[in-house]
Amino acid sequence: MNCWFHLCFVFSICPAMTHETGTSTTRTVPGNTSAKIKKCSTKDAEIFMGEVNTRLTNRKSQSSQDWKDIGELEKVLESTNVTSTTSISSGHLVALLHQAKSPTRLTIYANNSEVYFETVPNTKVLVHLPKDLGAGPNNTIVFCMITWPETNGTVLGAQGLLYENILVGLSVSGKNVSGLQERVNITMNVTTPINETHEPRCVFLNFSTQNYGSEGCQTLWERNQTYITCSCDHLTYFGVLMVNSSPSPSDQKILSYITLIGCSLSLFGLSITVLLFITHKKFRADVSMKVHISLVFALILLNVHFLPSEMVAALSSNSLCVYMALALHYSLLATFSWMALEGFHLYLLLVRVFNIYIRRYLLKLSVVGWGVPAVIVSLVVIIDRTAYGYTPVDSRNPNGTAICYVTNTTMMMVTTMGMIGLVFIFNVIMLGVTVRRFISLRQGQETNCSRVKQDIFSLLGIATLLGITWGVGFFSITTAGQYVFCILNSLQGFFIFLWFVMSLRKMQKSAAEVSNATQSTTEPKN
Numbered sequence: 001m002n003c004w005f006h007l008c009f010v011f012s013i014c015p016a017m018t019h020e021t022g023t024s025t026t027r028t029v030p031g032n033t034s035a036k037i038k039k040c041s042t043k044d045a046e047i048f049m050g051e052v053n054t055r056l057t058n059r060k061s062q063s064s065q066d067w068k069d070i071g072e073l074e075k076v077l078e079s080t081n082v083t084s085t086t087s088i089s090s091g092h093l094v095a096l097l098h099q100a101k102s103p104t105r106l107t108i109y110a111n112n113s114e115v116y117f118e119t120v121p122n123t124k125v126l127v128h129l130p131k132d133l134g135a136g137p138n139n140t141i142v143f144c145m146i147t148w149p150e151t152n153g154t155v156l157g158a159q160g161l162l163y164e165n166i167l168v169g170l171s172v173s174g175k176n177v178s179g180l181q182e183r184v185n186i187t188m189n190v191t192t193p194i195n196e197t198h199e200p201r202c203v204f205l206n207f208s209t210q211n212y213g214s215e216g217c218q219t220l221w222e223r224n225q226t227y228i229t230c231s232c233d234h235l236t237y238f239g240v241l242m243v244n245s246s247p248s249p250s251d252q253k254i255l256s257y258i259t260l261i262g263c264s265l266s267l268f269g270l271s272i273t274v275l276l277f278i279t280h281k282k283f284r285a286d287v288s289m290k291v292h293i294s295l296v297f298a299l300i301l302l303n304v305h306f307l308p309s310e311m312v313a314a315l316s317s318n319s320l321c322v323y324m325a326l327a328l329h330y331s332l333l334a335t336f337s338w339m340a341l342e343g344f345h346l347y348l349l350l351v352r353v354f355n356i357y358i359r360r361y362l363l364k365l366s367v368v369g370w371g372v373p374a375v376i377v378s379l380v381v382i383i384d385r386t387a388y389g390y391t392p393v394d395s396r397n398p399n400g401t402a403i404c405y406v407t408n409t410t411m412m413m414v415t416t417m418g419m420i421g422l423v424f425i426f427n428v429i430m431l432g433v434t435v436r437r438f439i440s441l442r443q444g445q446e447t448n449c450s451r452v453k454q455d456i457f458s459l460l461g462i463a464t465l466l467g468i469t470w471g472v473g474f475f476s477i478t479t480a481g482q483y484v485f486c487i488l489n490s491l492q493g494f495f496i497f498l499w500f501v502m503s504l505r506k507m508q509k510s511a512a513e514v515s516n517a518t519q520s521t522t523e524p525k526n
């Protein structure tokens with residue numbers, strides 16, 4: 001039966017053609033396959049729909065045949081002869097075919113059994129079609145809604161449950177509609193409650209890969225909202241998948257507490273570190289320590305501006321928010337640049353130990369460390385004056401939690417993600433060089449437990465200073481990854497404080513131990 005169905009189509013005979021007289025004409029299949037099919041009558045289309053409905057209902061398991069059936073259904077509907085507007089329904093399928101004399105905006109309402117240009121009882125789906133679909137008098141606009149029969153599994157191999165098992169197909173005969181200026185909006189009423197741990201995501205059927213895609217589709221929904229809107233820039237079959245919200249609201253709450261506690265601890269530790277630096281001459285005499293303390297200052301700035309950011313965003317003071325955004329961005333960039341300079345300094349220390357002499361070394365480092373972020377921030381302001389201000393944390397939820405930061409997404413990505421990426425790659429290489437150096441230093445020496453422990457401790461300290469933890473962000477797609485990222489990064493300042501304290505103890509114990517390269521006292525002199 002399946003095979004017959006398929007062959008029929010390929011051999012360009014409309015499935016129910018035998019019922020009709022020979023008034024049909026031939027035309028090219030939409031999509032310009034070389035096959036020709038005959039123009040179907042409404043009756044043909046209805047029979048075809050009934051056939052697809054039976055097949056979907058009776059299908060025992062998922063198969064790629066489902067994809068083919070839907071694709072063919074669309075072609076049949078597109079090539080159905082309509083004079084103006086026709087509504088067809090059969091079982092779980094309803095369709096509306098419309099031939100527009102001139103381009104207009106259309107609003108389509110559908111319930112499980114009917115579809116019209118005006119409201120129907122128990123509206124399930126509401127579609128707003130834009131004017132510029134490019135549909136002329138020769139093109140049929142096709143709307144089709146499939147309410148998938150109850151299945152034991154997921155619909156068409158979806159990664160989640162398809163909301164109310166509804167697929168909404170939209171197409172224009174003879175055209176591939178994509179890249180729409182004004183988007184098409186498909187709205188579904190929320191009738192089944194949405195689980196707290198889940199959220200809807202608008203998807204469409206990608207027939208070429210037989211998979212779901214979401215590019216070009218926005219999901220407009222907030223928790224407790226009574227409808228879900230999918231706003232897409234092309235036409236195909238659309239559906240709403242229920243996916244696990246990640247991180248879930250309760251995880252988000254825990255993460256924000258972790259951040260608050262971690263950053264407060266860091267701020268406290270970093271302040272003590274500055275005090276230690278001021279009160280200990282040995283620290284002040286050491287160039288490496290001066291580099292570290294610059295990073296400490298950058299981190300203090302970062303934490304000071306990050307901690308109250310959410311609170312400031314909640315106040316409705318625009319100028320304060322712009323200042324906070326600017327300062328937060330600057331201190332984040334300064335943190336990155338000082339982490340990179342830590343890497344650079346380490347490289348000089350380890351690889352070119354004795355043969356460097358750089359005039360005004362610290363001054364030059366400082367110009368880079370504090371100057372580069374200033375240049376970037378200035379450029380952002382020059383390019384877009386409104387780049388700083390109130391920024392929702394989740395762009396899909398504009399009324400949700402917000403902070404003061406870079407509002408322009410492109411600039412935020414380029415300056416923040418771009419910089420983090422570069423610094424991370426650079427510092428991973430530096431860490432690799434360090435590890436190699438450690439290994440070669442230790443070669444020939446007998447392994448001694450306390451020495452190994454000391455080395456591991458030193459390497460961990462270096463990794464913290466180099467900000468390797470920030471790289472975890474690139475892998476924090478999973479909730480667990482987000483926890484790791486959050487804990488490690490909010491505590492970075494505190495770890496640096498611990499490292500300072502340990503260094504101090506070690507310094508006091510053995511003032512003249514040169515062998516430990518990380519603590520080297522053979523600095524480049526300025």
Ligand SMILES: *[C@@H]1O[C@H](CO)[C@@H](O)[C@H](O)[C@H]1NC(C)=O
Nearest residue numbers: 023024025039040081082083
């Ligand atoms: C479409 O149907 C109308 C009448 O329903 C008929 O006159 C016309 O010839 C048909 N057109 C095609 C292309 O089949």
Ligand SMILES: *[C@@H]1O[C@H](CO)[C@@H](O)[C@H](O)[C@H]1NC(C)=O
Nearest residue numbers: 030031032033174175176208
């Ligand atoms: C529409 O897209 C399909 C593949 O996605 C392509 O094969 C076909 O040629 C396109 N048709 C038109 C009219 O652009």
Ligand SMILES: *[C@@H]1O[C@H](CO)[C@@H](O)[C@H](O)[C@H]1NC(C)=O
Nearest residue numbers: 028029031032033034035036
């Ligand atoms: C459509 O198919 C015909 C042959 O069937 C071919 O000559 C023509 O170039 C195709 N048009 C497009 C836009 O691919």
Ligand SMILES: *[C@@H]1O[C@H](CO)[C@@H](O)[C@H](O)[C@H]1NC(C)=O
Nearest residue numbers: 111112113114119120121122
């Ligand atoms: C859909 O609307 C039609 C009339 O517009 C109505 O007769 C029918 O009962 C409605 N179907 C459902 C499931 O509510």
Ligand SMILES: *[C@@H]1O[C@H](CO)[C@@H](O)[C@H](O)[C@H]1NC(C)=O
Nearest residue numbers: 119122123124189190191227
């Ligand atoms: C769906 O939404 C429309 C418009 O928002 C409303 O008129 C209709 O009553 C709703 N239907 C249900 C079943 O909630």
Ligand SMILES: *[C@@H]1O[C@H](CO)[C@@H](O)[C@H](O)[C@H]1NC(C)=O
Nearest residue numbers: 128129130182183184185231
């Ligand atoms: C769809 O929604 C978007 C934004 O919500 C709006 O700009 C657009 O005009 C809407 N499209 C139609 C056809 O109403």
Ligand SMILES: *[C@@H]1O[C@H](CO)[C@@H](O)[C@H](O)[C@H]1NC(C)=O
Nearest residue numbers: 027134135136137138139174
């Ligand atoms: C519609 O089709 C007819 C006959 O196939 C053709 O003469 C006419 O130019 C077409 N109109 C448009 C707008 O493509």
Ligand SMILES: *[C@@H]1O[C@H](CO)[C@@H](O)[C@H](O)[C@H]1NC(C)=O
Nearest residue numbers: 059060061149150151152153
């Ligand atoms: C779902 O699974 C149950 C038990 O595995 C089976 O009895 C039932 O027929 C299945 N339903 C469908 C629609 O496949």
Ligand SMILES: *[C@@H]1O[C@H](CO)[C@@H](O)[C@H](O)[C@H]1NC(C)=O
Nearest residue numbers: 193194195196197198243244
């Ligand atoms: C939400 O989903 C989880 C797991 O999927 C389930 O344990 C829980 O009972 C569901 N809650 C509601 C309100 O449906």
Ligand SMILES: *[C@@H]1O[C@H](CO)[C@@H](O)[C@H](O)[C@H]1NC(C)=O
Nearest residue numbers: 206207208209213215234236
């Ligand atoms: C379908 O998926 C392929 C491969 O991922 C992609 O190239 C293509 O653009 C997708 N089609 C649509 C309509 O997005």
Ligand SMILES: *[C@@H]1O[C@H](CO)[C@@H](O)[C@H](O)[C@H]1NC(C)=O
Nearest residue numbers: 222223224225249397399400
């Ligand atoms: C949604 O509604 C529930 C109960 O009505 C409430 O507890 C919850 O805070 C609401 N969530 C949002 C985001 O408004």
Ligand SMILES: *[C@@H]1O[C@H](CO)[C@@H](O)[C@H](O)[C@H]1NC(C)=O
Nearest residue numbers: 221222225396397398399400
């Ligand atoms: C956000 O809140 C404003 C005012 O409180 C409201 O007008 C607007 O509709 C809300 N936006 C969304 C997407 O809910």
